[in-house]
Amino acid sequence: MTKRFGDTIAVNDLSFAVNEGELVALLGPSGGGKTTVLRLIAGLETPTSGDIFIRGHRVNDLPVQKRNIGFVFQSYALFKNMTVYRNIAFGLRVKKWKRRAARERVEELMQLFGLEQLGHRYPHQLSGGQRQRVAIARALAPKPDVLLLDEPFGAVDAKIRQELREWLVRLHHQFNVTTLFVTHDQEEAMEVASRIGILNCGRLEQVGSPQEVYEQPANEFVARFIGVMNVIELEVRNGMACLDQIAFPAPGYKDGDKVRVGFRPYNVRVSPSTDEYRCQAVIRHTYFLGIMMRLDLELPSGARVCARLTKEDYKRLGLATGMRVSFQIAEHKILGAAQNSNAHTAAGSGCTHGER
Numbered sequence: 001m002t003k004r005f006g007d008t009i010a011v012n013d014l015s016f017a018v019n020e021g022e023l024v025a026l027l028g029p030s031g032g033g034k035t036t037v038l039r040l041i042a043g044l045e046t047p048t049s050g051d052i053f054i055r056g057h058r059v060n061d062l063p064v065q066k067r068n069i070g071f072v073f074q075s076y077a078l079f080k081n082m083t084v085y086r087n088i089a090f091g092l093r094v095k096k097w098k099r100r101a102a103r104e105r106v107e108e109l110m111q112l113f114g115l116e117q118l119g120h121r122y123p124h125q126l127s128g129g130q131r132q133r134v135a136i137a138r139a140l141a142p143k144p145d146v147l148l149l150d151e152p153f154g155a156v157d158a159k160i161r162q163e164l165r166e167w168l169v170r171l172h173h174q175f176n177v178t179t180l181f182v183t184h185d186q187e188e189a190m191e192v193a194s195r196i197g198i199l200n201c202g203r204l205e206q207v208g209s210p211q212e213v214y215e216q217p218a219n220e221f222v223a224r225f226i227g228v229m230n231v232i233e234l235e236v237r238n239g240m241a242c243l244d245q246i247a248f249p250a251p252g253y254k255d256g257d258k259v260r261v262g263f264r265p266y267n268v269r270v271s272p273s274t275d276e277y278r279c280q281a282v283i284r285h286t287y288f289l290g291i292m293m294r295l296d297l298e299l300p301s302g303a304r305v306c307a308r309l310t311k312e313d314y315k316r317l318g319l320a321t322g323m324r325v326s327f328q329i330a331e332h333k334i335l336g337a338a339q340n341s342n343a344h345t346a347a348g349s350g351c352t353h354g355e356r
Contacts, residue, residue: 009202016197022178024180025195027183028184029184029225072147091139112171140175146179147180190210230268233261244299261332263332270297278326279327291310293308
């Protein structure tokens with residue numbers, strides 16, 4: 001599927017499938033095309049080329065109301081002049097459900113969503129978390145084939161967002177509705193989804209389980225976007241990619257080639273003894289992260305590497321800012337040939353992401 005807006009390509013030759021009853025996240029930076037994909041599936045936009053199938057039926061030419069899709073917008077989009085009860089019942093009235101069946105369905109959802117005491121209230125009388133629950137209940141009321149969630153928890157604070165994530169997982173197990181949700185929050189996607197599709201500039205970079213995209217990233221963009229990833233540029237000499245005392249086998253590359261290597265901070269082993277490991281560094285900054293500590297290591301060349309270890313290990317080793325240490329990298333991945341000669345400047349820059 002491709003979608004153009006004038007000269008802008010919002011979705012670029014994208015193909016993927018969501019299995020029946022699966023919960024899949026579309027993850028990527030702002031402007032990556034995630035919301036456009038949802039709008040195309042819902043029928044709110046028309047693809048420039050390509051096809052959309054729901055349960056084996058091509059729906060390109062079906063209007064929105066005939067696709068049997070539930071859509072939850074980031075802004076909730078609740079009807080301000082309707083009570084919670086009437087908001088949830090709205091789709092059932094549009095689809096002409098019988099009054100008794102509609103009342104039973106609304107009451108069932110209000111009970112399951114913890115809204116039974118709020119049926120008479122209006123949206124402005126609810127908290128952000130309650131409004132989001134109403135929006136999802138309204139989308140689920142007509143028993144859609146597919147549920148689409150666009151940044152469903154983006155408008156609530158961090159604590160409520162965490163509670164809603166856990167609630168959504170329980171809800172999905174209970175209703176088993178095929179669900180596709182959009183987020184730019186990597187932690188949210190990894191906690192909630194069974195599979196993650198990573199979009200960048202309208203292209204689908206990788207689809208896989210949270211573990212697959214984290215441990216086996218398809219390219220440097222995925223490696224940097226999912227969790228924290230050190231990325232450093234090394235030069236190949238005698239079959240080894242080298243930077244200072246760091247050296248990795250580089251099969252398939254010739255001497256003089258520049259390659260980019262990625263590794264997670266938890267794969268960096270640090271010792272207060274400069275003799276224990278071959279690689280040398282100075283701890284320039286230490287960041288307290290609760291039960292974890294993050295170290296900013298500066299190599300002799302000026303390149304930076306992030307290491308992560310538990311608070312207990314940090315104390316046991318007697319580490320401190322300004323100390324000279326040795327380190328080794330327990331596991332790494334060659335991400336490919338360098339695209340430019342800005343060696344070392346990207347080292348450790350992945351540390352701007354979350355602390356996974």
